[in-house]
Amino acid sequence: MSKELKLAAPGKELGGSLSNIETAKNYVVQRSLLRSVFIVVTCTAAMIVNVFNTTSVSISLPTIEKDLAIEEDKLQWLVSAYFLSSSCLLLYSGRLADLYGRKKAFMIGTLCQATFSLGCGFAQDGVTLAVLRGFQGLGGAATIPSSLGILAHAFPPSRARSIAFATFAAGAPVGSAFGMIIGGVLTELTSTRWRSIFYLATATSALIGVSGLISFDADVSSSELVKRVDWIGASLVTIGLVLIVFVLGQGENASDGWKTPYIIALLVVGVIMVALFLVWEWKLERIIDEDPSRATSMWTPPPLMRLSLWTRAKGRMTVIFVIAFLNWGAFSGWSFWVQLYYQNYLLLTAVESMVRFIPMLVVGCLCNFFVAMVVAKLPLVIIIVTGSLLMATATILFAVIDPSVTYWAFGFPSTVLIILGADIVYSSGTIFLARTSLPHEHSVAGALFQTMTQIGATFGLTVSTIVFSTVVDRESAKLGVNVNSSGTNAPMSAQLVGYKDAQWTSAAFALMGALLAVLFLRSVGIAGHQKVIRHFDSD
Template sequence: MASNPDRPASSQATHPTAHAHDPEAAATPPEKMPDGEHAPRPLSTLQTVGLITTCTAAMCLNNALNTAVAIALPTMGKEVGIPQYRLQWVISAYTLSSGCLLLFFGRLADLYGRKKAFLAGVAVMGILSIGLGFAQTEITIDVLRGLQGLGAAAAIPASLGILAHAFPPSKTRSVAFATFAAGAPVGAAIGSTIGGVLTQLTEKTWRSTFWFLAGISAATFLGGALSMDADKPSEEKDKRIDWLGAFLVTAGLVFIIFILSDGTIAPNGWKTGYIIALLIVGVFFLVAYVAWEVFLEHQLDAHSVAWWTPPPLMRVSLWGRARGKLAVTLLLALLEYAGFMSFSFWIQLYYQNYMHLNPVLTMVRLLPMFVTGIIANMFVAAFVGRVPLVYLVTMGMTLTGVANLLFAVINPAATYWAFGFPAAILSVFGADFVFASGTLFVAKVCLPHEQSVGGALFQTMTQLGASFGLAITTIVYNSELKKVSAADGVVVNVDGSNAPMDAQLTAYKDAFWSACAIAFFGAVLSVLILRGAGIVGHQKGSEHGSTISGDTIRDEKAQVQTEKKA
């Protein structure tokens, strides 16, 4: 029997994805799809809208829980007594836990039910939002934010898996994924707008924001309970969990993201003993995880399964799908979110700490980001079935780089319309283009039982990108702040609050220069490697003929027939 290098051997040996890619088979869907998946039932227009809206609401909630907190950080720091140099942990605690457990919760969702994972995750985000509204100390806030991230780690991969399973390749799938991606700017708008208004105008300031988000969580939970079909767990023969793999990847990511977040504020910076030690341990765990997953995949493909060799948490061969273009797409997601999240972080500090604007005035200046984000995703929904992936990703990353460039050369005395407004408009194109087209690409090359894991992998790369970007730009900011302040004869204190204004401006500009370089590097990489990646969206009637160039997915019909004969 011929071997197909772009498809897992286990599926070749058992039941290939005929109904995922075969037009004739798709015309008469069976009761169950290959790989243990049940065929999705036809949805009415109302059911389709309800399902997409609910999944998008979870994405909105996830982003609102970051932007609402980000805009309230200065107020929160003053009221609770959190030093400026530790404020980032209110954000990092959430991204740390959510980013590190995405793969594990994605696997659980694929195995035991995506609806269960979705509802549990949204419930955790809502309940802990209530608790955060009553938190009185820095440690309580950090711990609850860390636990809250577990909810996002469960809900977001489940959402992607639900959408990928409910909507086969078609115009509707493209719209569903673009709408889901639009949840990021919409959620950011809700978070920044409501967060800014409630923080400034209510008696409870930032606490009111968390209680408002708890209400959104309750509405999303209700929407999920009503719009999602009851779970039909995967019928894979071996449902064991790769606990060792889950431990290795989670521990490795925890150490790496912790180092990226804490390295700049450690007692001796990156030279601090525990930073170096944890970096070594984190890299060791990640290398061990990859080696273990390769071994498990080999054992599974060789049908040499023992009691101690469960199915891998993630097939390492997944990275090689589409002749390695999936791996490149994941790397570009990391670079894009490094540039975009750095822009989002520093622009708020620039407006509030350097320009001394209040939260509401800061929010008003960021509104164009969210409006443009919605428009960008509408563009993706309309053209992702016509425009090759390389054009979307390259254009998006270039525009994110230009947004950072505008603030890298900004004149503070100039009007907002000269630098701030165009930067706000351009910044979101990269995140929205890369997320929408990237998740469509992942859904396309993943098998039915891998959809939540594939979505979790993409989300993990964006989380790592955010942490990587903030770490790099923070190093640049702190270094330049001390350097310019020393030239002015000022010894900067720990939080940098006594730095001269010219030193602060130079430091902000250099941070934006760094983010600009990251985004432009991603754009160049996209041009060089994603050429020939083809169109990732599908129009009805042409979805099986428009595939990734060089990918064997389009040849699966012939492969299925060959395997049947064998």
């Protein structure tokens, strides 16, 4: 029978490793439009819940602190525990999803999130809650890379793929806004207060799991001949990332700051572990490429992550990863300091602050249609530069804000631009990944992209925090005030300068992303689908 597919030129979409017939067989799946819609909605909902699990808890930390009598210096672990497990296990989870089935990985992830979210809702002390949060994060580590793989497999290069990835990308910033808004409302207005956040996450994760079970296509066996996991590489990269992310989050709060001995030691060990991982992966890839039969050996499994993945499209894959790192550093910095500006400087309540983030939800939902239209018409460099500059403009608006003027002059346009820019960069980046990576590594590529955004968010927040603290200390000293360790006695004028300079730092991250795109992505061309029709005959 004859089947017709819209595919890009031979060998470009999938790295040239598969024939066109094999590519067609991977993508030809008969399903209804409604089922396709549910696939996209389910994956997007998983992204929203993953981000919601972080921002909703962040906004409710003061209430949790009082209810469970948690010491202030340990409070951050309620957020960090989830982030550590969800971000540091992404690459490992993506590899397992590619090998043993993305649908299976997704279902396990949603079950994990639902189970431990419910446990968090019943926690009676801070230690228990932090431990459960760590296990809850395992669900996000499984669902996000598998979702990217599911979408890449379910939709061939076409307008449908552009819409699918743009919608999924909107889930990250929308989830951030949703978490801040709903988290604040539930914490203040429900009888169960902060526990309501976890009950909502439980119910939503369960529904997502049911939807995925019904709508997702059956798993397709990996095209790799040897289906084995590189446990040595997985251990090295996981331990290394855990240590690095821990240091980035804890360094500023340690007893002697970044000079604290254990902070320095853990950072060095973390960097060494990641370096060893890269050397090990390079060695495995080289051995197997020279002699594929050695992949059957216990000590030479297929690499967890082929380093050649970074060199795809003449090294532009690396540029995309770095741009994602920088832009998410800008986005996380903007989100964090805007919340503090509203609540600590303008002295707004949580609900009053969250109302100001509502435009993020609206724009985030509408943005995917815009991205789907332009990604097939404009070169990637224009899209990435535009998104990065929009994010830079959003942060600059808060860097020059006049607190005495209306929200509509600075706050509103900044909120609209930050979500628009973030969505454009994320969706176009994931579409480029799906085009460039091989079918059996879609989840690994997606996991790597997500890891870079997560670490970039932590790094951006760390750098902007250092800037804020330094500026507040300097400005306070000018006024003759010695700031305490928590900074609560700093003059309001000094805090305002700190907030502004922290936003200038975030702007620098976004501008560096735009500069990299201008320098290295000019010849990439259009990242979205290309209208090339090819025919395939199969029995």
